[in-house]
Amino acid sequence: MKRPGAVPWLFVVPAAALTLLILLVPSLVGAAYAFTDWDGLTSPSWVGLANFTEFFDDGSHVVGQTLILAGLYVVGVNAAGLGLALGLAHTLRTRHVLRALFLVPAVVSPLVVAYIWTFILDVDGPLNEILEAVGLGSSAQPWLGQRNTALAAVAIVMVWQFAGYHMLIYLAGLQGVQRELLEAAEVDGAGPWRRFADITLPLLRPALVIGTVLSTISAFLLFDQVMALTGGGPSGGTDTLGTYVYEQTFVNGRYGYGSAVALLLVGGVCLAALVQMRLLRGRRS
Amino acid sequence: MNIRGRALGCAAVAVALLAAAAGCGADxxxxxxxxxxxxxxxxxxxxxxxxxxxxxxxxxxxxxxxxxxxxxxxxxxxxxxxxxxxxxxxxxxxxxxxxxxxxxxxxxxxxxxxxxxxxxxxxxxxxxxxxxxxxxxxxxxxxxSMAIGIVAKKGTDVPGTYTSMLTACRDAGRDGKTAFALGGHENSKMPHIVGFALAASTVYADDPGYGDKRLRDEVTFAGSDGWEQAVARFGEMRDAGCFGENAAGTTREATARALGDGDALMAVTPTVTLPLWQAAAPDAEFVMAPFPGDDDPDRVLVPAGAxxxxxxxxxxxxxxxxxxxxxxxxxxxxxxxxxxxxxxxxPDDGGGPRAPGYAAALEPYLRDGRTAPIMDQQWPNPELIARFDSGLVEMLTGRAEPADVLESMDAVWTSEAP
Amino acid sequence: MTSIGLDHVVMRYDGTQAAVDDVSLEIEEGEFFVLVGPSGCGKSTLLRLLAGLERPSSGTVRMDGSDVTELTPRLRDVAMVFQNYAIYPHMTVGGNLGYGLKVRGVPKREAAARVREVADLLGLGDLLKRRPTTLSGGQLQRVAMGRAIARRPRAYLMDEPLSNLDAKLRVSMRAELEQLHRRLGVTTVYVTHDQVEAMTLGSRAAVLRAGELQQVAAPQELYARPANAFVAAFIGSPPMNFALATAREDGLDLAGFDLRLPAEHRPPVAAGERVLVGIRPEELRAPQAAGKDACALRVTCAVRQNLGADQLLFFPVPQLPYEAAVIARATFAEDRPAGPAVGSGERLLCARVPADVSVEPGDTVDLAVRPGALHYFAPDGGARLPSA
CATH class of the missing domain: 3.40.190.10 (Periplasmic binding protein-like II)
Structure with a gap:
């Protein structure tokens, strides 16, 4: 076989250099800053683990909120995506158009989506107007001004945007569930729910892994939607690790502290992804 | 050198070159x-x-x-x-x-x-x-320069004392309107403006040098009667219905719409933001007036500064x-x-106006020096203003007392920027 | 164990062509009934209608006399063996065998016992813990059967279960199927496109073409007295020989041969009329084996195929061009695999003779056919014409 010569290097070296320069080196340097009190302007001085202890004392409520949002989002977007995929897998004549329609929100910038929803959920916005119009005026409330409804709103907006994307994942997964298997189960006596639980779901396991891990990572890193919808409010009630890092670093100028929290964030994401993959892969035959 | 070594070597050289090129930015x-x-x-x-x-x-x-x-x-x-x-x-x-x-x-x-x-x-x-x-x-x-005051459509009856303001709030509520449009949404950054307007006539009416003393750590917020009174008055305004029911979730855009549509009568705002309010109601004329932080006219101060x-x-x-x-x-x-x-x-020595035309009502205060500083200009830690905003919003929803708000501010006070 | 009946069942998907066109059938308890026909004839659709996987556009399905047309598959209590086995890939063999029992709430102990029983019956005892991806085609096919058997259903519905196996395995599985049926005695509806399977397996078979029933009869009847030219051409291997002939006072003028026939075996048409004649290859015999009133044909062998115990002799007979079209139409040749290649002006016919008749290509051969072995069909439509 001919030796490849120098051509592969022409492709590899620029990409490797870019990756090192833009991804690896800054990440490592940023991690190092986590142990300093750098303010982005003057020289940093070493503070050891002080940033971490400060976060555990003051910032732990942010972790809880991030976990709640992550939980809502992961469950919501995967259930919605799976539901859409099941509904649009066969039969409907308009399914191709509908699939494209459900995917449209996912290709819009999250920030734009969030701003639109901020308008809709505003105190005098369309949602409250519609509720008043249909006589449910008592349900109209400041959705973004109360912690519980604000958290739910953020989760719902995210699910709304990305359900179509997860629908794609599950549509692909459903291709692997042959119709004959479901028919065999039907003849064997399994009703629709039974067929779903015993046949479809187990065969969808690879897609479930992908969907869950991807959505978990997105949820942990959540920033755009929270920033635009609630700004982290009310009173920090919807702050996530992502927004917390932003505020501490870029608004308050505490680059060292922000790096420390960011480091914790990355660690958390990796841990969550690993645990999920372990749990969901199950027994390998 | 094997293939892997060669690859790393090439990449490292490329990185060094790129970094040098990027770093070569002079002033x-x-x-x-x-x-x-x-x-x-x-x-x-x-x-x-x-x-x-x-x-x-x-x-x-x-x-x-x-x-x-x-x-x-x-x-x-x-x-x-x-x-x-x-x-x-x-x-x-x-x-x-x-x-x-x-x-x-x-x-x-x-x-x-x-x-x-x-x-x-x-x-x-x-x-x-x-x-x-x-x-x-x-x-x-x-x-x-800027000053903080009340913005309203021309012809609106702006109250002149603190007590008459509370009455006006209740009257507005009975008419189904909101006296003061307030955006409690985190991104609107409005609540602390009201706080400053109130504090000007309490904290700084008592002690004009309070800000400097705070910078020297000689006083605290929680220990200041003036601040306690200012935040308590925010609660009184809330109880009188000044801010309406849903202020906590209202965005700045929504307050502008409310003011423009006439659902709200006034807002407390810095002079420089007038274009924002005008944009929501291009045909209306807006003017500004001083915020009546107290019943005693001698104690009413206008927060103003560069x-x-x-x-x-x-x-x-x-x-x-x-x-x-x-x-x-x-x-x-x-x-x-x-x-x-x-x-x-x-200011010009020639005595030109100190306030823009639409804020002519503020002119006497500025000229006579009946002003207080814009308080956050003396707050080195940016976290403080976030706490103040949060605290006032919590008061809106009835989940905090004035003491809680002031203590949370003291907790993050630093006399130097981080 | 149940009897199955279909009354004027029609299945129409969108479009005008019906996949199943007015089919009525009675299948008896314990019968091994075969549905046979070329691909696209509607046999699989019929099977799915019996299973309840689809509802007919009109008509009723009966089991044991009661109308089950609206019942779900679960309630019909039938078991289906699919062509591609449809074994659940994420369950073990044991799990597959027992799934139907689990779903129907059979107590665990009894289910386990039944699974073991079926596994032993089919030689799967060692494979119970294995996963389907590790099994061979034959083993998978048995798991599919075992899943059906373990259910103890009222009937088995089998959709070409052997067609994915290689030839030798197919032969042995056929024998096993037969043994199983004798042993278990469960009503079985078996779909196949292979007419050999239809002949060997069923007690009765229904021949279908384009959604219509052509004939329902025991295999021997289908062979000896086909209801039309299509059935005649479909059943039997090698397929029946066809030629257009002209009736004469005393017999037939067939492809250049002058055949004298006794009155009872003459075609039921007036002299001078055309008639479609069919002769099975095995009826074109060596003269000494044909009997004394056999008609003689002298032919030239073009191709010789050695089958071991027998041999096939292919010989050309003259044919007018339009005659090929008529025959093809009458036998619906497009629905069957192509027969021997047709040259212009000629048609190849086939004779099946014992191997000890020594013939070489190019040789002239004497063949004879019994008058009673001639089948007559209408040239138009192919319907069977009983001899006069």
């Missing part, structure tokens, strides 16, 4: 070029643009380049430039403390050139001196050209202020 400007970095106020031709042209005419050997950043990102962009060693010659920024990137925050870190020798430095009134320097040194030329300023970053290379431009701008400030439609922070 902007130099060699006859002056870079002025400002925020975009939405106008094609702002006073800085005009000043740049005039300066070039006066100094043919120098060129002036005006860089405009989007308003929201300007302070951060400035910090980045300063941190990366790519500072402009002149920059516009916010005076006092507040966010990271404001005049005093930068000055504390030694990043600004001392402008104390400038011809205009001696003319700084006391109310402004503390915002552009630490009292003894001057780091910024104050450009614009808002923006020009600074000259302390650079490795010469800070001279930057200073030249600032001095030039200062000399012609009156004319530039007309172009901007703003009121210069450094």
């Amino acid at each position: 902007a400007g130099g060699d006859g070029e002056i870079v002025v970095s400002v925020w975009d106020d939405g106008r094609e031709e702002s006073s800085i643009d005009v000043a740049a042209r005039d300066f070039e005419k006066a100094h043919p050997d120098l060129t002036v380049t005006v860089q405009k950043n989007p308003f929201d990102q300007h302070l951060q962009a400035l910090r980045r430039q300063l941190g990366a060693g790519r500072a402009p010659d002149v920059a516009m920024t916010v005076v006092g403390y507040g966010e990271s990137g404001t005049v005093r925050a930068l000055a504390d870190k030694g990043l600004l050139a001392d402008l104390g020798e400038s011809p205009w430095a001696g003319r700084l009134p006391d109310t402004v001196a503390g915002a552009v320097g630490d009292g003894s040194e001057v780091y910024a030329f104050p450009v614009d 808002s923006s300023g020009l600074v000259v970053p302390a650079k490795a290379s010469d800070a001279g050209p930057g200073k030249q431009f600032v001095d030039f701008y200062a000399k012609h400030r009156a004319r530039y202020a007309e172009i901007d439609g703003a009121v210069p922070a450094l």
